[in-house]
Amino acid sequence: MSLHPRLPRRGALALGLALAFSTLTAAAQGLPEPKGRVILTVSGQIEQTNRGKDAAFDMAMLEALPQQSFTTRTPWFDKPMKFTGPLLSDVLAAVKAKGQTIKASAINDYTISIPVADAAAHGVIVARLLNDQPMPVREKGPLFVIYPFDSKAELRSSTYYERSIWQLKRMSIE
Template sequence: MDMFRRFVSLCLLSAVLPAMAQTKPLPEPKGRAILTVSGKIGVKNRADMAAFDMAMLEALPQHSFTTRTPWYDRPVKFTGPLLSDVLDAVQASGSTISAVAINDYKIAIPADDTRKFKVVMARLIDDKPISIRDKGPLFIVYPFDSAAELRSSTYYERSIWQLKAMEIQ
């Protein structure tokens, strides 16, 4: 019986260990890096962080929603990868995202928000790239019209535009 247990354990280990060791590598950006992710991440393409150019973000699954916001006088369509997909790409393991904008505005976003609300890291507004002048090139946006609780200053403040970096804590 003891020999059988050892055999089963070895079989399980031989199946599980290769899967655990396989992490999808993150390529080095070919263009200018527009986003860096650091902190509690398992996949990096630079010494201590993951850097993304726009093409890398475009390669992730894209999602869109149209919602009203306090910043535009009409409903706007936002398109980009889910923030949760970006976090998955770097194997983020923290509970808080410290997001930083080009002007050094910083906000803490609970990592749970990314899955609970399908938060988008928008790279397009109304199907057009977002210029820096118009809150781009990246804009974290909640689907405000999908739930009444999202239409509050708490979530509006978490919708950081001109995003340049995230530290996972």
């Protein structure tokens, strides 16, 4: 009896082995190695790594993830600004994050805890562009965790403003 109605027994076995091998190969490959300067390191409870126990991202790796944009008002700019970058949930999926909390740290060592649940619930992005331009360090870059404040009244509060960390350099998943 064949495992698949259209394949003889040997064909089904070969197909099964090929699928198992490709799954193991993909899992073993993990994240690609960054080719440029590392701008974000993710550590902690993650399953995909590329630098020891960490996942290191250069800008090209973040650009390769699906990109999202929104325009929102913030306390830091005098007019609505457009932010573009991967969803925080996509960054977490890329490293196969398993924790409940993100401890995010900035270049100046500012650190804030962000619930992992915020990523999906609010469409948070790791912005790499501000008004379609890369963000230099002196202008809150190169990465800025940003909430779409104008999408929900509840997001316009100090709780979410504090979680919007600019000059992001590291995330530890706990």
